[in-house]
Amino acid sequence: MADGAGGSPARPGAAAPGMSVYTEALGQAICRRVLAGESLRAICAEPGAPHRTTLRGWMARHPEFAQGLVASQQAARLAWRRRDRACFAHLAARPKPPRGGKPSTYTPAMGEAICARLMEGESLTAIARDPAMPAYATILGWVRRHPEFEDMYAQARQVQADYFCDEARDVALAATPETVWVARLCFSVIRWQAARLAPRKYVERLAVMEANEARRRAEAEAAAQRPDRLICVTRFERSPDGKTILAVPPRNAEEEARWEAAHGKPYDGPLYQVVDRWAAR
Template structure:
C-alpha cells in the first residue's frame, strides 16, 4: 500500500507569529516594496498565509494598512515595468514585453482604481433607479369600420 503524501515535500513547520505592531510594519513594508504574499511569508519570524488572511478578517486596520501597502507596491511594479521597457534591445524585446505586460497586470490587480485602465479620475458608477410603467391597450372598431387601438386607463385617470 502506498504511503499518503509520498513524493510531496514535508510541510514546513512554522512557529505561530503573534499579531502586533512590529509584524504589521514588517508585512506592510514588504508589500509596499512590491513583494507578493508568498514572498512576505517566507523566512523565520514571518506569519503564514493563513495568519495574514485571518488578520485581514479580524483586524480592519490591518486590512486597510495592507491594501494601502499593496497600492504602493503597484507603483513599484509600474516603475519596474518602465525600467524593463527602457532597457529592452532588439534581441530582448519579446521577453521584455512579456515582463512589462506582467508587471502592469500585477499593478492593475494591486491597485485597480489607478492601474485598471479606466482612466484617472473616473468614479465608480452610482446606482440608478429604473422605473417601469405598464400600459394596457385594446383593439376598437370605429363606426366607419376602421380598426384602431385605444389605451385603457386605470380607474381614476383621465
C-alpha cells in the same frame, strides 16, 4: 509453630524465608509504606514480600498490627483527598483562557514587517513561503480581525502599485533585441498588477473610454436590428344573441363586420380601441 510456618512446599511467588513470620518491625515498616501512599497490592507484589493472604492472617492474629494498618490506610486516603482539593483549588484560581480558540499571534512589529516587504514589491505568496513569516491564510485573517493591520495593508498595496509602475519602466529600459518578447510579457503583467491595485491612478482612461464607446455602439446596433413588435391581446365573447363568437379587438375584416352587426358601433383607429361600452366595464 511460628505464624505462617508450615511444612507445605513453597509456591511460586511466595515470600522469602523469614518474611512470612510476623514481627513488630516488619508490621511497622508495612504501615509506614501504606501511610506514605503505597497500596498493599503494590507492596505484596514485590519479590520476597508477604502475600496478601498472609497479611490478612496477621491482622486476624495481631490486633495491634490490624489497628495500625487500618489507621495508616485512613490517613493515606485523607492525605490523597487533601492533595486533590489543593490541586482543584489551584486549577480554579488560574485565569481562564479566552474563549474562541487560541489567542492571535499577531503583533504590530510582524504587521509592519509584512507591509514593508509588500511595499518593496514582494508578493504575499512569497512572504508566506518564508519560514519566519505566518502562512498566507493567517495574514489574510489578520487583515479581517485587526483594523490597524487592515489600514497598513491597504496603504502598502497602494505603495506597491507605485513600485510596480517604476519596475515596469526598469523592465522596458533593460530590454534588448534578444529579450524583447520576454520583457514585453513581464511589462504587461506588471502593468496589469499596478492597474488592479490602483485603478484610478494607473488604468488607461483612453482605453476605458474606447471600450465604453464600443459597448454603446454595439448595443445601439443590436437595438436597431431588432424589429418593433406590437403585442395585441385578444378577448373572445359571445354576441348578445349567443350564437356568434366575437373577438375584441377584431383581427380581420370578417371579425370586425361581426362586431358591427352585433353592436352597431365600429372601432376607430388602427389599433381598434375599445368602445365606451368596454371601457365602462
